[in-house]
Amino acid sequence: MQDEVLATIEASAPRRWIGVLMLGTVGVLVLYVALSTPPELVWQVFLIVVGGAALWLAFSVWQATQDRIELTRTELRTGAGRLIALVDEIEAVDRGVFAFKPSNGFLVRTRAKTSNSWAPGLWWRLGRRVGVGGMTAASEAKFMSEILSALLLERDEA
Numbered sequence: 001m002q003d004e005v006l007a008t009i010e011a012s013a014p015r016r017w018i019g020v021l022m023l024g025t026v027g028v029l030v031l032y033v034a035l036s037t038p039p040e041l042v043w044q045v046f047l048i049v050v051g052g053a054a055l056w057l058a059f060s061v062w063q064a065t066q067d068r069i070e071l072t073r074t075e076l077r078t079g080a081g082r083l084i085a086l087v088d089e090i091e092a093v094d095r096g097v098f099a100f101k102p103s104n105g106f107l108v109r110t111r112a113k114t115s116n117s118w119a120p121g122l123w124w125r126l127g128r129r130v131g132v133g134g135m136t137a138a139s140e141a142k143f144m145s146e147i148l149s150a151l152l153l154e155r156d157e158a
Contacts, residue, residue: 003072006151007144008079010068011121011135019121019135020062027054057120064119065135071144073151076108076130084123085110085130093149095142105133106145 034047068079076084085108095106102123108130118124121135133141 003074005070005072007071007140007147008068009122009132009136009140009144010079011065012137015135016062016065016121019065020058023054023058023061027051027058030054061121061135065121067119067122069123069132069136069144071148076132076148078119078122084125084132085114087148087151087155090148090152093145093152095145100129100131102131102133104136104138105131105141107131108148 028051030047031051034044034051038044039047069084070077070079073087075086076090078084089110089112091109091111093106093108094101099107101107105123110128110130113127114125116126122132123134124131132144
């Protein structure tokens with residue numbers, strides 16, 4: 001029963017479409033401005049880079065939000081099996097208003113630093129901090145954070 005999924009978070013289809021459509025629109029508009037009324041060369045290159053980055057980010061968000069986040073008794077992972085954090089390594093869960101966390105999500109602090117990673121719109125990891133949320137429903141994230149807090153409390157009492 002260690003591998004039983006206790007909670008899941010995934011991006012809803014409307015949020016995915018709206019987010020990707022907005023990023024794609026920004027990218028196309030910036031590229032249009034750069035190519036239709038070219039400013040000085042430095043600014044044109046800057047606009048092309050920004051437009052390309054917005055389109056790349058739109059594609060990355062689309063790819064990342066096809067996945068989901070799962071919580072088991074032992075780990076926080078993606079639906080594809082990528083490990084985000086081990087429950088034994090988690091120190092605290094923070095879902096406060098002033099926490100540096102994704103929208104509709106929560107922040108997890110781990111004991112040890114790990115490599116930085118990012119799945120735009122779903123989760124990110126910087127050193128000891130893991131942000132979960134973004135294009136996800138607040139209710140799913142709140143449920144997962146409460147289950148995770150209960151697991152941590154159970155672990156600390158044992």
